[in-house]
Amino acid sequence: MDNQLIAWLLAAAQTALFVGAAPLLAGWTKRVKCHMQNRAAPAVWQPYRDLAKLFRKELVIAENASWLFRATPYVVFSAMLLAAAAIPLVAVDLPTGAIADVIVLVGFFALARFFTALAGMDIGTAFGGMGASREMTIAALAEPAMLMAVFTLSMTAASTNLSAAMGYVLDTGLVLRPSFLFALLGIAMVAVAETGRIPVDNPATHLELTMIHEAMVLEYSGRHLALIEWAGQIKLMIYAVLVVNIFWPWGIAREFTMEALGLGVAAAAAKLMLAMVILVVWETVLAKMRIFRVPEFLGFAFVLSLLGMLTHVVLETGG
Amino acid sequence: MTSPDWIALLAADLSRGGASVAEQPAAGLAPARLVTIDADRWGELARSAAAAGCRWAAGWGEDAGDAIVVNVVLARSGTYLVARTQIDRRTPVLPSHTPAFPVADRPERHTQDMLGVVFTDHPDARRWTRHQAWTDAENPLRKDFPAAGNPPPLAPGDHQYKFFFAHGPGVYEIPVGPVHAGIIEPGHFRFQAVGETVLNLEERLGYVHKGIEKIAEGRDAAGLARLAARVSGDTTVAHAWAACMAMEQAAALAVPERALWLRALMCERERVANHLGDIGAILNDIAFTFGFYQFMRLREEWTRLSRDLFGHRFMMDCVVPGGVAADLEPAQATRVHDQITGFRAQLDRLLAIVREQPSVEDRLLTAGALKPEHAAALGCTGYVGRASGVDYDVRRDAPYPPYDRLRVEVPVYRYGDIAARVRVRAEETQASFDLIDQLLAGLPAGAIRGDWAPPAAGAEGLGIVEGWRGEIVTHVRFAEGGRIARFFPRDPSWTTWPALELLIHDNIVPDFPVCNKSVNGSYSGHDL
Numbered sequence: 001m002d003n004q005l006i007a008w009l010l011a012a013a014q015t016a017l018f019v020g021a022a023p024l025l026a027g028w029t030k031r032v033k034c035h036m037q038n039r040a041a042p043a044v045w046q047p048y049r050d051l052a053k054l055f056r057k058e059l060v061i062a063e064n065a066s067w068l069f070r071a072t073p074y075v076v077f078s079a080m081l082l083a084a085a086a087i088p089l090v091a092v093d094l095p096t097g098a099i100a101d102v103i104v105l106v107g108f109f110a111l112a113r114f115f116t117a118l119a120g121m122d123i124g125t126a127f128g129g130m131g132a133s134r135e136m137t138i139a140a141l142a143e144p145a146m147l148m149a150v151f152t153l154s155m156t157a158a159s160t161n162l163s164a165a166m167g168y169v170l171d172t173g174l175v176l177r178p179s180f181l182f183a184l185l186g187i188a189m190v191a192v193a194e195t196g197r198i199p200v201d202n203p204a205t206h207l208e209l210t211m212i213h214e215a216m217v218l219e220y221s222g223r224h225l226a227l228i229e230w231a232g233q234i235k236l237m238i239y240a241v242l243v244v245n246i247f248w249p250w251g252i253a254r255e256f257t258m259e260a261l262g263l264g265v266a267a268a269a270a271k272l273m274l275a276m277v278i279l280v281v282w283e284t285v286l287a288k289m290r291i292f293r294v295p296e297f298l299g300f301a302f303v304l305s306l307l308g309m310l311t312h313v314v315l316e317t318g319g
Numbered sequence: 320m321t322s323p324d325w326i327a328l329l330a331a332d333l334s335r336g337g338a339s340v341a342e343q344p345a346a347g348l349a350p351a352r353l354v355t356i357d358a359d360r361w362g363e364l365a366r367s368a369a370a371a372g373c374r375w376a377a378g379w380g381e382d383a384g385d386a387i388v389v390n391v392v393l394a395r396s397g398t399y400l401v402a403r404t405q406i407d408r409r410t411p412v413l414p415s416h417t418p419a420f421p422v423a424d425r426p427e428r429h430t431q432d433m434l435g436v437v438f439t440d441h442p443d444a445r446r447w448t449r450h451q452a453w454t455d456a457e458n459p460l461r462k463d464f465p466a467a468g469n470p471p472p473l474a475p476g477d478h479q480y481k482f483f484f485a486h487g488p489g490v491y492e493i494p495v496g497p498v499h500a501g502i503i504e505p506g507h508f509r510f511q512a513v514g515e516t517v518l519n520l521e522e523r524l525g526y527v528h529k530g531i532e533k534i535a536e537g538r539d540a541a542g543l544a545r546l547a548a549r550v551s552g553d554t555t556v557a558h559a560w561a562a563c564m565a566m567e568q569a570a571a572l573a574v575p576e577r578a579l580w581l582r583a584l585m586c587e588r589e590r591v592a593n594h595l596g597d598i599g600a601i602l603n604d605i606a607f608t609f610g611f612y613q614f615m616r617l618r619e620e621w622t623r624l625s626r627d628l629f630g631h632r633f634m635m636d637c638v639v640p641g642g643v644a645a646d647l648e649p650a651q652a653t654r655v656h657d658q659i660t661g662f663r664a665q666l667d668r669l670l671a672i673v674r675e676q677p678s679v680e681d682r683l684l685t686a687g688a689l690k691p692e693h694a695a696a697l698g699c700t701g702y703v704g705r706a707s708g709v710d711y712d713v714r715r716d717a718p719y720p721p722y723d724r725l726r727v728e729v730p731v732y733r734y735g736d737i738a739a740r741v742r743v744r745a746e747e748t749q750a751s752f753d754l755i756d757q758l759l760a761g762l763p764a765g766a767i768r769g770d771w772a773p774p775a776a777g778a779e780g781l782g783i784v785e786g787w788r789g790e791i792v793t794h795v796r797f798a799e800g801g802r803i804a805r806f807f808p809r810d811p812s813w814t815t816w817p818a819l820e821l822l823i824h825d826n827i828v829p830d831f832p833v834c835n836k837s838v839n840g841s842y843s844g845h846d847l
Contacts, residue, residue: 037612126493130828199678202606206501207832209493210604218500287678288606290686291515291829 003256004095010256011085011096017265018084018241022233023047025240025272032280047233054226062123062219072119073220073227076112080234083108087241088163090264091253092170097163102150105162105238106143109194112231113139120216127208131215134291138193138200138212141298146190148305149183152312153246156180162242166249179316182308184247189301191239193294196232198283200294203232210288237272240279244271325371326352326400332367333360343403347569347780350717351392351399358404361389362414362440365423368393373400374698375420377792377809378427380434382461387411387434391423392781392792392809394698397716399783406436415441422697422814429847433460433532448525448846451475459533466533483521485511490518493828497526504842508831515827520820527846535806536798540566540640540771543795543803548635550808551844556582556589557786558808558844559638561793564719564782566640569797570774575766578642580721584655584758585625585634585643587751590787592621592633594702594744594751597839601741602673604833605682613669617662624658627651642768652759659752670745683738687834689822691733701789702743703815703838707735713785725757735822737837773801788812788841810844 027044034041061069086100086108100108117135120128154160156179157168193200196213205211208218217228245252251267253260289297330340338360345353356364368375376399377392386405393400406413415438416423427438428447435458438444449455452474458464485492490513497505507523535546547562548555560582567574599614622632629637629645637644647655673679689699694707704711712729714722730746732739774797782793789811798804819838823831 033608037609038616039612126491126495129491130493198606204608205606206499207604208495208500209831210829284609285676286607287602287676287682289678290682291827293681 006256007093007095010091010261011094014088014090014094015081015085015096018087018089018237019081019230019234022084022237023051023230025237025276026233028273029236029276029280032277033283036280036284047229051226051230054221054229055223057222059222059224061221064124065219066122068115069119069122069219070224072115073224073231075115077227077231079108079112080231080238083238084234086162087238088166088245088252089241089268090261091256092163092166092249093254094163098161101160102154102162102165103147103160106146106150109235110139110143112235116213116216116228123219125219127211127215127218130209131212131218134212135216138294138298141295141302142190142193145186145298145302145305146194148302148309149186149190152179152183152305152308155309155312156316162246166245166252167254169246169249170252170254177312177316179308179312180247182304182311184243186301186305186308187239188243189297189304191243192279192282193298193301195236195239197236197279199286199289200297202288212291240272240275241268244268244275325373325395326354326398329367329371329373329400330354332371333363336360336363338363345401345779346571347565347774347778348401349568349781351401351781351783353401353403355403355405358406358413361404362416362418364391364402365414365416365419368402369419371395374695375416375423376698376790377794377807377813378416378423378430379794379807379809380430380436380460381796381805382408382434384408384462387436389413389430389436390794391416397711399717399781401781411436412439413437414439417441417443420696420698422817425817426809426813432458434458435461445481448528450525450528451477459530462536464533466530466536468530480523482509482523483511483519485518487513489513497523506842510828510831512828515829517823517826517828517831520823520831522816522820524816524842525846527843529843529847531808531847532806535803538803539801540773540803543806544639545636546806547793547808548638550847551810551812551841552633552635553593554589554786554788554791554810554841554844555633555635556585556638557784557791558793558810559636560586561782561784561786561791561808562795562806563638563640564784565780565793565795566782566797567780568782569778569780569795570772572641572769572772575642575769576721576763577646577765578767578769580758580762581643581645581647581767582638583721583725584647584755584762585629585637586784586786587754587758588621588625589634591748591751591755592618592625593787594748595621597836598673598741598744600839601683601737601833601836602679604836605679607673607676607679610669610673610679617665617669621658621662624654628655639768641771642766644768646767647762652762655755656759659755663749663752666745666748673741680738682830682833683736683741685734685736685738686830687737687822687826687837689735689818691735693821694735694818697814697818697821699789699811699814699818701785701787701811701815702740702747703811703818704789705729705731706739706743708733711790713783713790717783719783721758721761724761725754728753737833740837773797776800776804786811788815788839788844808844808847810841812840812842812845816840816845 027047031041085096117132120132157165201212253264333340340356343353373393373395376394381388390403430436432449452470493510495508497507505526509521511518548559550558595618599611602610626632689707691708694709710731715727728750730743776799779796784791792809794807796805815838
């Protein structure tokens with residue numbers, strides 16, 4: 001077998017691992033959260049059981065639903081699948097990583113969001129429209145902040161390709177870059193908003209009127225809901241991987257040997273588990289904010305990302 | 320209270336206007352006094368009472384054969400007045416109290432639906448309790464109406480109710496409920512909103528109408544106590560106590576002192592359990608999950624001890640006519656005391672965490688503020704009233720035994736926001752701990768249950784009890800053979816549901832759930 005084929009096989013395996021492990025990460029998050037709140041936790045496998053249950057369940061679709069409503073779960077899931085394929089989880093320099101850069105990644109998210117918002121409005125319930133309008137308000141502020149943070153990294157690494165950026169960080173070794181700290185904070189705040197976590201949205205609420213993401217998908221059931229939930233878990237994992245692998249890429253495999261790949265898997269798992277513990281602590285000590293505070297929150301994320309770029313220009317390029 | 324005799328002044332004021340007002344002896348209604356007044360002067364009564372600063376506490380009708388009797392309870396600084404009038408059964412027309420007392424709106428519409436009374440100058444004559452399963456020609460509380468009703472095989476959908484309507488650029492409507500995404504009681508809320516700001520909220524309740532008033536008819540005293548315990552499941556002790564108090568007053572029955580003290584003990588335990596649960600639920604609605612689980616854990620431990628003491632987590636059916644059904648052993652008293660000692664420390668720590676959390680403070684301060692003048696106009700009692708400056712507590716201001724011998728601390732705030740309602744709940748919980756300690760220390764010995772002796776036909780009684788939501792007013796009238804002729808329990812939710820419509824103004828739509836939870840009106844207690 002030539003190297004090219006092995007690389008493609010590895011890329012496929014990494015994507016499968018990404019998509020397959022996303023529910024596990026959600027289960028881990030839930031478990032840590034339960035422990036933080038002093039209550040008995042479900043097994044980490046619970047999200048798999050939930051997904052399996054939803055896939056088996058009957059589909060209930062509103063009478064006035066159009067093709068948009070039916071197509072959206074597949075579009076959303078596919079977008080997340082493609083995004084996951086483009087992100088180096090275990091190894092860098094895989095061929096899928098070269099297909100898409102980080103701007104395309106933001107584009108995948110925008111595509112999924114666009115369809116979710118349309119599907120929310122398609123049914124014609126007040127909640128769908130309300131959720132769609134809130135989601136769009138947040139997205140309009142989150143996307144620039146995200147791009148700004150990403151550009152800071154790209155300017156440092158002189159590439160918008162994630163593999164290249166990670167490779168650059170690995171090559172230069174542990175250097176304290178103020179611009180990265182700002183960008184990290186900015187991207188972490190965007191991640192919280194984009195994945196619908198506290199304090200922006202509450203993924204566990206049953207209160208229709210407070211929902212953002214859940215309000216749009218309130219009418220989904222059965223396998224449609226399973227795909228949307230799974231896509232949500234993948235999205236959470238994508239953001240977690242972005243944060244941990246861009247800022248701490250150490251451990252990721254740079255050559256395709258068994259040892260390197262094994263270390264890559266172990267490193268990714270350890271980093272993700274730690275990242276989720278931090279997320280859970282953050283979610284436990286905070287209450288959800290009022291919805292009109294969210295623009296301030298994301299505005300702050302944008303300012304941090306902008307500061308990251310400015311410090312990069314001022315401090316790190318003059319030389 | 321050393322206020323002048325406002326009831327005599329009110330009667331004199333009305334008599335000068337030419338009304339025939341007569342004070343009647345009514346031992347069963349004590350401490351309330353009873354006056355009768357001509358039907359055509361009914362509206363003047365409301366205007367004079369409003370001018371005199373009275374609170375409109377309750378209103379209900381009775382089918383008395385040829386006539387329909389309509390009652391209202393007016394209150395001022397701890398004294399109660401029952402005003403009564405009669406109207407002809409075939410032309411049941413009466414002036415409305417709603418123009419003078421906005422809180423009379425829904426009780427009068429309830430009377431209109433249940434007894435067919437037409438309130439002439441009522442500003443809003445839409446049905447209230449009546450849904451599509453019975454027609455507007457049917458009046459379930461009239462004696463000739465069968466308890467089972469005449470329901471159609473399939474009740475038509477209720478979509479003709481005319482909600483208030485708003486239009487303009489950017490105005491949209493959000494219908495919520497009666498089926499919700501969580502497992503909560505059913506109620507419909509219709510919002511008009513611009514962006515996220517609420518222009519108007521209209522409630523549509525009645526989905527848990529169980530016909531409690533109708534099925535009470537013909538029961539014996541024990542049966543009524545059991546029914547009253549189910550008016551609202553979370554207020555089972557206070558409602559049963561109010562119903563038993565009304566029946567015992569009607570029968571002029573002396574209840575053993577120990578039984579009264581045990582009732583108070585149960586009532587305070589019910590108050591603590593609900594306040595703890597409410598604080599937790601409010602924190603859950605703002606996604607402060609740590610606080611939610613901690614308060615729920617406390618509530619669970621509390622209700623488990625209630626089960627060990629009295630055989631039921633919510634102490635349902637423990638209050639019976641003539642006394643209580645369960646006694647407290649000395650060893651159990653020690654357990655109650657020990658639990659309170661532990662709870663005080665835990666509650667202090669938890670409340671400190673909640674108060675010091677800026678993200679919690681940010682959600683609760685200024686949100687859902689009920690203005691003191693609105694709370695006073697609606698006659699809100701309980702934590703909703705006391706968070707908005709209504710300094711009233713039946714236990715302190717119109718004390719019934721055993722509270723006449725206890726010291727009751729009543730926290731009052733004027734901000735009226737969610738934070739104030741949380742604070743009142745927390746301090747009432749601590750006050751209840753003190754009360755339970757006082758009750759344990761002074762618990763008299765003796766029997767816990769007296770013999771029940773049914774009163775004569777026509778005897779009536781009034782029970783006024785401070786439940787955990789506020790003042791409960793219950794009226795009971797007996798028929799022949801100790802059977803019940805009329806039972807009307809007025810849950811405090813009748814006053815707090817309209818308050819929710821007011822306090823939500825200019826708040827944002829996603830803050831509604833936590834505003835609603837901070838008021839926590841009972842659907843079941845209101846729908847009856």
